[in-house]
Amino acid sequence: AQSVTQPDIHITVSEGASLELRCNYSYGATPYLFWYVQSPGQGLQLLLKYFSGDTLVQGIKGFEAEFKRSQSSFNLRKPSVHWSDAAEYFCAVGARAGSYQLTFGKGTKLSVIP
Amino acid sequence: GAVVSQHPSWVICKSGTSVKIECRSLDFQATTMFWYRQFPKQSLMLMATSNEGSKATYEQGVEKDKFLINHASLTLSTLTVTSAHPEDSSFYICSARDGAGGVVETQYFGPGTRLLVL
Numbered sequence: 001a002q003s004v005t006q007p008d009i010h011i012t013v014s015e016g017a018s019l020e021l022r023c024n025y026s027y028g029a030t031p032y033l034f035w036y037v038q039s040p041g042q043g044l045q046l047l048l049k050y051f052s053g054d055t056l057v058q059g060i061k062g063f064e065a066e067f068k069r070s071q072s073s074f075n076l077r078k079p080s081v082h083w084s085d086a087a088e089y090f091c092a093v094g095a096r097a098g099s100y101q102l103t104f105g106k107g108t109k110l111s112v113i114p
Numbered sequence: 115g116a117v118v119s120q121h122p123s124w125v126i127c128k129s130g131t132s133v134k135i136e137c138r139s140l141d142f143q144a145t146t147m148f149w150y151r152q153f154p155k156q157s158l159m160l161m162a163t164s165n166e167g168s169k170a171t172y173e174q175g176v177e178k179d180k181f182l183i184n185h186a187s188l189t190l191s192t193l194t195v196t197s198a199h200p201e202d203s204s205f206y207i208c209s210a211r212d213g214a215g216g217v218v219e220t221q222y223f224g225p226g227t228r229l230l231v232l
Contacts, residue, residue: 041205041226041228043118043120043223043224043225044158044223045223046222046223049220090157094221100146100221101148101160101163102160103160104157104158105157106156107157
């Protein structure tokens with residue numbers, strides 16, 4: 001069965017600082033990988049996704065993530081955080097067949113200090 | 115493109131009543147829709163997968179008679195919480211997968227419906 005681990009429950013960074021949110025997955029083959037962001041009381045917005053090819057993927061809002069097969073990781077990064085980035089971030093792994101069901105990590109809450 | 119809407123966004127109801135939540139794909143045909151439940155400060159838990167024109171597939175532990183799902187068209191799925199009780203209070207989120215030539219691997223999420231049962 002597929003699973004996702006986000007080791008950090010809560011991260012606080014200063015505005016302008018760099019950010020890295022960790023994500024490790026378990027899947028029998030190369031999975032589809034996603035990062036979503038959720039603002040309080042809102043649905044999920046897709047930041048970026050990895051299906052195949054270049055292991056460094058660019059997303060919206062200046063985010064990027066790198067797929068590392070050897071480490072089973074898909075960490076999310078941003079070079080300079082803005083106060084508006086404060087939100088909950090979810091990593092998800094998707095099956096490559098069938099219904100393409102997603103399995104989510106528990107999320108990492110990001111707080112930004114002005 | 116790829117917009118999913120949910121209605122209502124908020125609902126408060128009395129214990130014992132039934133509540134229907136609609137999920138619509140506005141600009142694409144969704145052959146598959148998913149219903150998730152999210153408790154405060156927790157992740158999304160998949161409740162069921164619904165394919166247009168067929169019965170929904172429920173995850174283990176989800177009562178199919180409690181959470182009725184109907185996916186009658188390629189743009190609409192409904193979740194009915196029957197005889198709601200306070201423990202059903204939660205944030206319900208739907209997502210839709212574009213199965214008509216779009217990026218089938220990507221799910222697009224609705225804004226969620228917050229249910230409070232008194």
